[in-house]
Amino acid sequence: MLQQASGGDTAVEAHDLVKTFGDKRAVDGVSLAVPTGTIFGLLGPNGAGKTTSLRMLLGIIDPDSGTRRLLGRERPLEAAREVGYLPEERGLYPAMPVREAIAFMGALRGLPLAESRRRADVLLAERDLSDWSTKPIRTLSKGMAQTVQLLGTLIHRPRLIVLDEPFSGLDAINQEKLESLIRAEAAGGATVIFSTHVIAHAERLCERIAIIAQGKVAFAGAVDAARDRLRPIVRLRTRAEDGPWRSALPPEARWTGREWRFELPPEGPEPLLRALLAGEAGIETLSIERPGLHDAFVAIAGEAAAEAMGRGGDTQ
Template sequence: MADFGQDGEWAIEAQGLVKRFDGFTAVDGVDIRVPRGAIYGILGPNGAGKTTTLRMLLGIIDPDEGRRVVLGHERPTDIARRIGYLPEERGLYPAMKATEAIAFLAALRGVPLKVGRARARALLEEHGLAYAADRQIRQLSKGMAQQVQLLGTLVHEPDLVVFDEPFSGLDALNQGKLETMIRALAARGTTVIFSTHVIAHAERLCDRVAIIAGGKVPFAGLVDEARDRLRPQVRLETRAADGPWRAALPPEARHEGAFWHFTLPESGVEPLLRALIEGEAGILSLSIERPGLHDAFVAIAGEAAARALAENAAQAEEAIR
């Protein structure tokens, strides 16, 4: 990053971030760049270093090594009013009414209470929660309370929004609403960065991700670049059981039921099709599937990290039920 901190294209730049706690290295040399207006995901299992990385980016804690520039500033706390932050540990005053809770969070970012209350009611109405405006937080369901805190993160109209595991604890319906909200923020030019252990959210929302495991980031960049590290997979069904066409299949091709499964040869699909046709395979069906972000995660971070990710996702889903 020779031009570190000099290019206005980036909302966040981090280089070589390291953080240690009592001799344990929680984050070990993180490099990421988040373009302005992007939706950027930090993907990894619990304990991988996601939260520590986000807190360093926000200036909540300082790195032991490395640099970060946020919205052009090396001290993120100097521009706290331009940032919205939803921590993983949710918390609102139970006796506060929803409107007051949102207005209070706005006031912490410099918004006058009168303006905050008006914005709070408008946000609650916009997101189908007008009926909860004058209810105390303790009277709301867990999911509704989380939505109120989410709106409190956005009420001061920040340029950068940072969500730490924002989908945790939300049912499928509210997860979908949150995805819609994140897309709307990006459409308005707001930069959104969020951490998650659920690959599906990152795959649906993000153009760029950082994959983190064991405090290290083995990949940071475009989702398509991560997926392109693996070759497409072919699923082939033929009328003929055997014949000269078999020579066109790679040695590792496996036959399961009626289908052959194998990696698309580097020569591409056209030579494969030609060999199958000339060899009288009798093609009944042929599909080519590009690897998903899950496949890329396994290849980049390893099987152990992928298993941990799946376990985290299962535990989170069980907690919602």
């Protein structure tokens, strides 16, 4: 069933997209909606169907069945000049200078070449990268080359920015820079969709996500809604090792050798606190922690999918 956005219009909608390659169904009924102006993440392990789903949404390939709407168009390619797309497979001409590479990508999106060069200069100057202007692409590090391609993706000021595994291969500093850039584009009104197999990026950046596993959407909605599927975790350390207060702990409470850990009971912390105080447990520390997106991903997609997330990017 199509996941409807909560309020406002949608930049991207898909309903029951299906795509088969040979005898493999890479995408099996994907439905989602991306609200305009949000940062939306597609999470899933290698082979989950993220890249194929993005390519169908953008009109690069057609679905075997299902419908999609991109920036109000039922034919996605009609909106191509309003979209900035950074594919997982990067492609730059090695001998081309940085400024010309960025300008070239603007020209491909319909900008006059002179205007593309002017905008390339501005983009580089805004990031204190003007000294890159005449460097051939082949002289750049992977992170630098990815920055160039990303600037080329943004040069025509797209309404929709789609990034396929944009953090792949970047060091921590360049990952932080990319996160800042994504936030800035969203703050400026653009809608940003990115795919990733690194949950931490989605947790820091996204308002809404879709978890894709084995070609299906296992969850689509707000990040908080995914985390709220799990109860908060209590971590408790006491001076007393035993006493009547122990009966107040849930049966599934686990002793780690230093502290007790268990899900917060449905009735909340007050009955537990009363029992601990009355039983003279001697509370040293007590914290209530909300589950992270990784915990929610495991609960939704399963341990196997979570383990696969740590083994690399997406090819389908």
